Amino acid sequence: MKLVTAIIRDNKYYETKAALLEQNFFSLNTYRVLGRGKEQQNYAVNKSDVRNSTIRCPFVSKRIIEIYIEEKNVDRLVETILRVNQTGNKGDGKIFITPLDEAIRIRTNETGIEALA
Numbered sequence: 001m002k003l004v005t006a007i008i009r010d011n012k013y014y015e016t017k018a019a020l021l022e023q024n025f026f027s028l029n030t031y032r033v034l035g036r037g038k039e040q041q042n043y044a045v046n047k048s049d050v051r052n053s054t055i056r057c058p059f060v061s062k063r064i065i066e067i068y069i070e071e072k073n074v075d076r077l078v079e080t081i082l083r084v085n086q087t088g089n090k091g092d093g094k095i096f097i098t099p100l101d102e103a104i105r106i107r108t109n110e111t112g113i114e115a116l117a
Helices: 010-022 071-085
Strands: 002-009 029-035 041-044 054-057 060-069 093-099
Touching: 002 010, 002 071, 010 029, 010 060, 010 071, 060 071, 071 093
Parallel strands: none
Antiparallel strands: 002 060, 002 093, 029 060, 041 054
């Protein structure tokens, strides 16, 4: 079992979620976060009275998607996330894959893969 954590652009969340559902990845957790990578990003400002038309933002709104899956499905999941989110620009996000030692469904005491389904 694996935990796949994807940090993606806020504006790609609904498109990513639709692509995941299309590929039968139904069980996921999501949350909104503020963060940044190595470099601060510059963003254009649409105000005519501002001389400098860009601002530097210390943190950017992102979404985290966590999916707990069988190891055999990891490649297909990663390909789906990359297909939707890869623009080639800074800030596209990150994907982390970590081992998952055990899962237990509280209601039934099922463990392992059975607890994920």
